[in-house]
Amino acid sequence: xxxxxxxxxxxxxxxxxxxxxxxxxxxxxxxxxxxxxxxxxxxxxxxxxxxxxxxxxxxxxxxxxxxxxxxxxxxxxxxxxxxxxxxxxxxxxxxxxxxxxxxxxxxxxxxxxxxxxxxxxxxxxxxxxxxxxxxxxxxxxxxxxxxxxxxxxxxxxxxxxxxxxxxxxxxxxxxxxxxxxxxxxxxxxxxxxxxxxxxxxxxxxxxxxxxxxxxxxxxxxxxxxxxxx
Numbered sequence: 001x002x003x004x005x006x007x008x009x010x011x012x013x014x015x016x017x018x019x020x021x022x023x024x025x026x027x028x029x030x031x032x033x034x035x036x037x038x039x040x041x042x043x044x045x046x047x048x049x050x051x052x053x054x055x056x057x058x059x060x061x062x063x064x065x066x067x068x069x070x071x072x073x074x075x076x077x078x079x080x081x082x083x084x085x086x087x088x089x090x091x092x093x094x095x096x097x098x099x100x101x102x103x104x105x106x107x108x109x110x111x112x113x114x115x116x117x118x119x120x121x122x123x124x125x126x127x128x129x130x131x132x133x134x135x136x137x138x139x140x141x142x143x144x145x146x147x148x149x150x151x152x153x154x155x156x157x158x159x160x161x162x163x164x165x166x167x168x169x170x171x172x173x174x175x176x177x178x179x180x181x182x183x184x185x186x187x188x189x190x191x192x193x194x195x196x197x198x199x200x201x202x203x204x205x206x207x208x209x210x211x212x213x214x215x216x217x218x219x220x221x222x223x224x225x226x227x228x229x
Contacts (some may be wrong), residue, residue, distance in 0.1 A: 011056065012037075017206060028146060081120035083134045086135070106153050137179060161229075175220075185202060
């Protein structure tokens, strides 16, 4: 895929992996609109990246619709929509998971992606083309102990991605899944893993995503395990 001059929306992109991905898209000549619920971080990232931005809470379907409206009205097209915003809670056994935190995790990790896909599809079907990228996790491929909440939300994203792929199979719209292993991000800020030093750098993972998109035949489900070889 040629990324030059493409209009790209990335949620959860004021820091971490989302920001690293935005930076690489921009280096390829794309026009990137970053979004986040954190106003200060968002403005700072937009200034550093020289990118457009829009304040968005992914748990709000109204906010997600407003993000789509803003981009489509200003640029006339949405070429790529990247669902990236995510969170984690402190790992624990299933019986000890706080239900309030579990529900909010699903609001961010799953419903945020669902609203994003709904918004993106509405415009992409109107324009007759487009690419949706759902940033998932290897936790969405295999369950692991003490991260049932996080893993369940990622499996839900996988199901969403595969279902949409079937719905749009006879169109010029694509939906891709990205499944990275552990990355060095603030998603673990409640409790950092003891082996965080072995996790992947966000820049390395972002480059894998860009390289895949630029290839002649991009993988529709890109699995990036640590360490990157």
